[in-house]
Amino acid sequence: MIVRKSAAEVEKIDAAGSILADCLDMLAAEARPGVTTAELDGLAERLIRARGGLPTFLGYRGFPASICASPNDMVVHGIPGAYRVAEGDVLSIDAGVTLGGYVADSAITLAMGAVDAEALRLLDVTAESLEAALAECREGRRLGDVSHAVQEVVEAAGFSVVRSLVGHGVGKEMHEDPQIPNYGDPGRGPRLEEGMVFAIEPMVNAGGHEVFVADDGWSISTVDGSLSAHFEHTVAVGKKAPRVLTRRGSERGAAEG
Ligand code: MG
Ligand code: MG
Numbered sequence: 001m002i003v004r005k006s007a008a009e010v011e012k013i014d015a016a017g018s019i020l021a022d023c024l025d026m027l028a029a030e031a032r033p034g035v036t037t038a039e040l041d042g043l044a045e046r047l048i049r050a051r052g053g054l055p056t057f058l059g060y061r062g063f064p065a066s067i068c069a070s071p072n073d074m075v076v077h078g079i080p081g082a083y084r085v086a087e088g089d090v091l092s093i094d095a096g097v098t099l100g101g102y103v104a105d106s107a108i109t110l111a112m113g114a115v116d117a118e119a120l121r122l123l124d125v126t127a128e129s130l131e132a133a134l135a136e137c138r139e140g141r142r143l144g145d146v147s148h149a150v151q152e153v154v155e156a157a158g159f160s161v162v163r164s165l166v167g168h169g170v171g172k173e174m175h176e177d178p179q180i181p182n183y184g185d186p187g188r189g190p191r192l193e194e195g196m197v198f199a200i201e202p203m204v205n206a207g208g209h210e211v212f213v214a215d216d217g218w219s220i221s222t223v224d225g226s227l228s229a230h231f232e233h234t235v236a237v238g239k240k241a242p243r244v245l246t247r248r249g250s251e252r253g254a255a256e257g
Contacts, residue, residue: 002169002177004195009102010236010243013171013197017104017234017245019051020097024108025248027067027095033087033113037069040093041080048097056096056103056174063218068094068107070219075162075203075211075228076107077218087113090123092230096174103174105199106246107232118206119227122159126204126229129153129182133200137235137242141192147184150202154182160209161202162228165220170199170234192237197245201232 005013023044030043045066048055055066063079070078070092071085078092085091094107109123132149154161167180178190182202205211207226214221222228236243 002190002196003171004193005171005197005236006195009171010195010197010245012100012102013104013234013236014245016053016097016099016102017106019048019053019099020095020104020106021246021248022051023047023095023097024093024106025250027093028108028110028250031085031091031093031110031112033085033089035085037071037078037080037083037085040069041065041067044095053097053099056098056105060174066095068092070094070228070230072227073225074219074221075205076165076230077220079216079218085112088115090115090119090227090229092228094230094232101172103170103172104234104246105170105174105232106234107201107230109229109231121157122204122206122227122229125154125157125159126202127231129202129204130200130231130233133202134233134235134242134244137192137198137200137237139192139194139237139239142187143178143180143189143192144184145186146198146200147181147189148186151183154202154204160205160207162205162211163209164211165203167199167201167232169197171197194237194239196237197234198237199232199234201230203228203230
């Protein structure tokens, strides 16, 4: 069942989302060749706690860190550690913030130094597919319209949508109904209503869509070794327009429906 949030609840998720947006902007500024993903994790946890939030991921089903840091062919759920970011990497960072009992969830993929043109195109297309999906988050649309929007942008660019990982409802819990695949048929699925809050998160591979879980039990990578990108926003469905609750300062002025 998709639980609709009250206006007051959406404000609470927005407050968590503001901390998270600032956290990701901070990480984008600090991430550079030479830094370890453990160092980025420490910076994230410090900022989140300093702002009065809790790092949602830490301890979630036993996850040992505050962020997921997933370089290159790693799609999602990378455990921060000794990995040292290198020139030419693409690095996906996913984080969650809980504040006042409500959760926001967001992710970005960063280009580290000089990155090849095809990798940059992967990042641009993935971010564009997220914006296309966010624009569908208003009354009168169906969940399939959101899923289809991602798929259409990604596949038109010649990339693949990861099928075994999905977006989700978010609110009191990080993962609520519904599941939101990044592919699907337009005009199908539940009708969107004001107050539904979703974490929409295209995970896009430069090569094939197949992924596998590593021996660490968490990190998920592409089977063919191709690069992968991940962007995510938490968004409240509005009557006429979506309200993105994790919009970063660095992207304001970008498409806001
Ligand atoms: Mg996330
Ligand atoms: Mg998520």
